[in-house]
Amino acid sequence: MVDTSVNLCGIKLTNPVIPASGTFGFGYEFTRFYDINILGSIALKGTTKEPRFGNPTPRIAECPSAVLNSVGLQNPGAERVLNYELKTLKSIYKKPVIANVSGFSVNDYVSAVNILNEDSNIGWFEINISCPNVHGGGLAFGTNAENAALVTKTVRGITNKPIIIKLSPNVTDITEIAKACEAEGADGVSLINTLLGMKIDLKTKKPLLANKTGGLSGPAVKPVAVRMVYQVYEAVKIPIVGIGGIASADDVLEFMLAGAAAVEVGAANLIDPYACKKIIEDLPKAMKKYGINNLSEIIGGAHNG
Amino acid sequence: MKQDFYEILINEQIAPSVFKMVLAGDTSPITAPGQFVNIKIPEFYLRRPISICDWNDKTLTIIYKVVGGGTESLSRMKKGEKTDLLIALGNGYDTLLSGDKPLLIGGGVGVPPLFGLCKKLIAENKTVSVILGFNTKSEIFLEDEFKALGAKVIVTTADGSYGLKGFVTNAMEYADCTYFYTCGPKPMLKAVNDTAKTGGQFSFEERMGCGTGACMGCTCKTKNGPKRVCTEGPVFLREEIEW
Known part of the structure; x- marks a missing residue:
């Protein structure tokens, strides 16, 4: 028997596979497809203090081996997430979940975390400082080391739960941002959020997305994400959650060798609602194939020698 | 709702740029007219949502218009090929x-x-x-x-x-x-x-990411709050629509 368990900021996961925020709703609707208790954890839909409708449609565009989205943090607001979404999920899913929080000011992050903090089912906060689809928010914190540090420090001061800062790839040097978060008490970092992109419709001769720009995700971004996880692993000591185009058990191993302690599966859930289930079922087989008995032992393995 | 493979029995043009595809497989997930399938297309990443036109115990029919690369690729699929469907999505007509x-x-x-x-x-x-x-x-x-x-x-x-x-x-x-x-x-x-x-x-029609309610890509405003065209829709009552 191979051991697929990993440890993420002091909490044990039976396996490292976590559906990524924004691609899995609040989880419970996926019980139509399979028993979601097999998941290592679930990163919940990005939540803000106030409800948000998000951006106008079209919000979605096809790209080569990828999807461009400009959803814009649609969510029912932190109070509703606490009182309805988390309660509904709790009746089904029995492991700690990752609450993903976003904001337009430091105070917004504080308010949302304060509202959600009391829920014992939340094992970690994932602090999204990297959403490319909301103007004047999210990304503004994630592309500047000082701002990233400020959000980290402030959130660190109001919760005892582990905080994982979700980083943007839309920066010159992601390791600078990661180090700034680590220095202010982040327990982990997750990367990468989507790459800022655009698609132009040749029929209308205008950007296809109503928001003009969107975030690119899917297999096309995987090599970029692996490279960034590899670089961040050499720059910080805190655990890394690897994200970016993961669609198979082999992809999971690749990210862990680059330095990820766990992974989030995003776009794959959109084209195949069973994607995480298949990856989890394939993981022991892939481990055997590559002679891996204990998954946590391969974290950062690509850096040795 | 399920994911399964369906065999193409017919894929033929019935009007300019409009094709009819008849697929053989399990139609039991269909509960109402107006529901749709989300179909995987060779060489494209996202599935394409297409409404169900007709169905019986063994086959279903979709009629689609070639409007871009995805539907163009779909129109080139041949009789006997298997297609990967998510079926049946959305609420349908009441x-x-x-x-x-x-x-x-x-x-x-x-x-x-x-x-x-x-x-x-x-x-x-x-x-x-x-x-x-x-x-x-x-x-x-x-x-x-x-x-x-x-x-x-x-x-x-x-x-x-x-x-x-x-x-x-x-x-x-x-x-x-x-x-x-x-x-x-x-x-x-x-x-x-x-x-x-x-x-x-x-x-209603909207560009969709997943078709299953996960991504919030197709949300529209209604008098009862935001709703997903793929899940709470695609059919909406007249009184709830915000124009």
């Missing part, structure tokens, strides 16, 4: 509200989901009238099939090359109905809403 004399109003590739609906309404012994709107005579499809079901059919063409000249709304004044069901391009839906005198149901 026939309980139809009254005795429902009116069905379809425009272009909005026509297909009304066919399965017409079949169901006629099976429920209702007197069904259908208005089919097209740009021009050569683009017309399904007229004979609706007539064969026993519906009273009025065809409109924008250029007057067949049937009543004008838009579906020009034909609505001739229809005596208790309720309406419609599907078509958004400007047509808006015009239907402005013309209609009864309650009704509208089927």
Whole structure:
């Protein structure tokens, strides 16, 4: 028997596979497809203090081996997430979940975390400082080391739960941002959020997305994400959650060798609602194939020698 | 809702840029006319949502228009090939509200989901009238099939090359109905809403990421808050729509 368990900021996961925020709703609707208790954890839909409708449609565009989205943090607001979404999920899913929080000011992050903090089912906060689809928010914190540090420090001061800062790839040097978060008490970092992109419709001769720009995700971004996880692993000591185009058990191993302690599966859930289930079922087989008995032992393995 | 593989029995052009595909496989997940499938297309990343036109125990029919690379690739798939479907998605039309004399109003590739609906309404012994709107005579499809079901059919063409000249709304004044069901391009839906005198149901189209409610890519505003076209829709009641 191979051991697929990993440890993420002091909490044990039976396996490292976590559906990524924004691609899995609040989880419970996926019980139509399979028993979601097999998941290592679930990163919940990005939540803000106030409800948000998000951006106008079209919000979605096809790209080569990828999807461009400009959803814009649609969510029912932190109070509703606490009182309805988390309660509904709790009746089904029995492991700690990752609450993903976003904001337009430091105070917004504080308010949302304060509202959600009391829920014992939340094992970690994932602090999204990297959403490319909301103007004047999210990304503004994630592309500047000082701002990233400020959000980290402030959130660190109001919760005892582990905080994982979700980083943007839309920066010159992601390791600078990661180090700034680590220095202010982040327990982990997750990367990468989507790459800022655009698609132009040749029929209308205008950007296809109503928001003009969107975030690119899917297999096309995987090599970029692996490279960034590899670089961040050499720059910080805190655990890394690897994200970016993961669609198979082999992809999971690749990210862990680059330095990820766990992974989030995003776009794959959109084209195949069973994607995480298949990856989890394939993981022991892939481990055997590559002679891996204990998954946590391969974290950062690509850096040795 | 399930994911499964379906064998292509027919994939043929029935009007300019419009194709009919008949697929063999398990149709038991279909619970209402107006639901859709999300179909995986070779060499494309996202699935494409396409409404179900008709189905029986063993096969289902979809009718789609080639509007871009994805549907172009779909049109090149051959008889005997297997397709990966998510089936059946969305709420579909509710026939309980139809009254005795429902009116069905379809425009272009909005026509297909009304066919399965017409079949169901006629099976429920209702007197069904259908208005089919097209740009021009050569683009017309399904007229004979609706007539064969026993519906009273009025065809409109924008250029007057067949049937009543004008838009579906020009034909609505001739229809005596208790309720309406419609599907078509958004400007047509808006015009239907402005013309209609009864309650009704509208089927909306939107670019989707997943089709299963996970990504929030297709959300629209309604009087009851944001709703996902793929999950709470694609059919919405007239009174809940924000135009």
